[in-house]
Amino acid sequence: MTEPTIFEMSSPGRRGVKMPVSDVPEVALPKGFERQELHFPEISELEAVRHFTRLSQLNHAIDTGFYPLGSCTMKYNPKINEVTTRLSGFANTHPLQPEDTVQGNLYLMYQLQEMLAEIGGFAGTTLQPAAGAHGELVGALMIHAYHKDRGEHQRVRMLIPDSAHGTNPATSAMVGFDIVPLATDARGNVDLGHLKSLVDDRLAGLMLTNPNTLGLFDENVEEVIKIVHDAGGLVYGDGANMNAILGVTQPGKIGFDILHYNLHKTFSTPHGGGGPGSGPVVVAERLLDFLPDPVVGIIEEGDDENPPLYGLVTPAKTIGRIKAFHGHFGIHVRAFTYISMLGAIGLRNAAEKAVLNANYMQEKLKGTYTLPYDRSCMHEFVLEGFWDDVPGIQALDIAKRLIDYGIHPPTNYFPLIVKEALMIEPTETENLETLDRFVEVMLKIAEEARTQPELLKNAPHNAPIKRADELKAAKELILCCYPSEEM
Numbered sequence: 001m002t003e004p005t006i007f008e009m010s011s012p013g014r015r016g017v018k019m020p021v022s023d024v025p026e027v028a029l030p031k032g033f034e035r036q037e038l039h040f041p042e043i044s045e046l047e048a049v050r051h052f053t054r055l056s057q058l059n060h061a062i063d064t065g066f067y068p069l070g071s072c073t074m075k076y077n078p079k080i081n082e083v084t085t086r087l088s089g090f091a092n093t094h095p096l097q098p099e100d101t102v103q104g105n106l107y108l109m110y111q112l113q114e115m116l117a118e119i120g121g122f123a124g125t126t127l128q129p130a131a132g133a134h135g136e137l138v139g140a141l142m143i144h145a146y147h148k149d150r151g152e153h154q155r156v157r158m159l160i161p162d163s164a165h166g167t168n169p170a171t172s173a174m175v176g177f178d179i180v181p182l183a184t185d186a187r188g189n190v191d192l193g194h195l196k197s198l199v200d201d202r203l204a205g206l207m208l209t210n211p212n213t214l215g216l217f218d219e220n221v222e223e224v225i226k227i228v229h230d231a232g233g234l235v236y237g238d239g240a241n242m243n244a245i246l247g248v249t250q251p252g253k254i255g256f257d258i259l260h261y262n263l264h265k266t267f268s269t270p271h272g273g274g275g276p277g278s279g280p281v282v283v284a285e286r287l288l289d290f291l292p293d294p295v296v297g298i299i300e301e302g303d304d305e306n307p308p309l310y311g312l313v314t315p316a317k318t319i320g321r322i323k324a325f326h327g328h329f330g331i332h333v334r335a336f337t338y339i340s341m342l343g344a345i346g347l348r349n350a351a352e353k354a355v356l357n358a359n360y361m362q363e364k365l366k367g368t369y370t371l372p373y374d375r376s377c378m379h380e381f382v383l384e385g386f387w388d389d390v391p392g393i394q395a396l397d398i399a400k401r402l403i404d405y406g407i408h409p410p411t412n413y414f415p416l417i418v419k420e421a422l423m424i425e426p427t428e429t430e431n432l433e434t435l436d437r438f439v440e441v442m443l444k445i446a447e448e449a450r451t452q453p454e455l456l457k458n459a460p461h462n463a464p465i466k467r468a469d470e471l472k473a474a475k476e477l478i479l480c481c482y483p484s485e486e487m
């Protein structure tokens, strides 16, 4: 029996809330604003609670099951983060309040700027970007501003490895750079020969993800950076995979000029379902002046009696404001809490466990599934989701079958350089039993692929929503959530 939709539950006159008597005079809406066709459901509070609770249970979540979605770092988000974020002094302040009334908030932002700079080995931080992709855009804008400031207007080419996340070329293109794809070699590193053939005085920079999306640390990263620097380019680091190297190495010390973090990935904000995110960008000394406006600074040094006075400051050659107010402050509080709770040793411990967990699973699975780049991995690894002797089974079928076992599928069909890719990231917060169960299920699915392939082809069997007809969904888009006559 299918549950009624919230529209079917509707009955004229039922109410879930009682509106208080208005204390301002009633004004008629301007003509055209009133939309009769909206059909708001009329239901009681109990029905609303049941409806939304039931909906929430249809979703897979990190709080309900294993979520090895590669590159997304679906680690456990400690509940203490939610407590600190809801403290009234953080939750009930307004970004336009006078600075002297929000010193605690500014202190937290200043400290987080310092922590993120320190973790990455950089000189300064902006907390404004709304997510990783937005951080990339900010980084690309700063690279553009840096070359322009030096009069090097001919630097229009951005090198991007073929393993990169799609947001790398997308954001560089938005800034106006010409995107030049860079090949990966047989060991999964940047192809040095190809890199050397691409650098000249038109080079603006390289966007490098390290560890890359194959879960591999580039063995020649210092040489790669040197080649780009020698040609006058800057190196942007996509820091989505920082979870693998926290407290172990610092991209800024290796030579990266800019890096974004995904606070929602590495520093534990819930982010299934698309947000909210936060993508702070950290920069080396020579880019400090170009940071977005404003950053949080110390306006007046403190002494034994008085704390310092914090305020908003404008970097000298700023690329300007790139986000309303100061970014996603609630996520800054979560990241600050998380980093403070773990401390330096805890962060390193998290990275080491993330890497250990991934290597454990890679070793157990690589005999049954093909591992195209066979090296010890960092915090994630990429398998091929097909077998030559099992025609008709694809990565998608394996991913869908995992849902039947209560496990969120790995990232699939990315990175593009692996055929039928299954990108698996266990994170540090999962225990040995969970890793073993995942391995067991993956081995069972490999066996099912041979003995009962239709089990995979028609999966998922016991999920609330069966496999979508993706072709029909793409061709006959219905973006309206209201019941219409035709449906």
Ligand SMILES: *Cc1c(COP(=O)(O)O)cnc(C)c1O
Residues within 6 Å of the ligand: 071, 072, 131, 132, 133, 134, 165, 167, 209, 213, 238, 240, 241, 262, 277, 278, 279
């Ligand atoms: C997640 C991710 C991004 C984009 O980050 P968002 O916060 O989703 O905008 C970029 N690069 C890599 C490698 C990622 O995993």
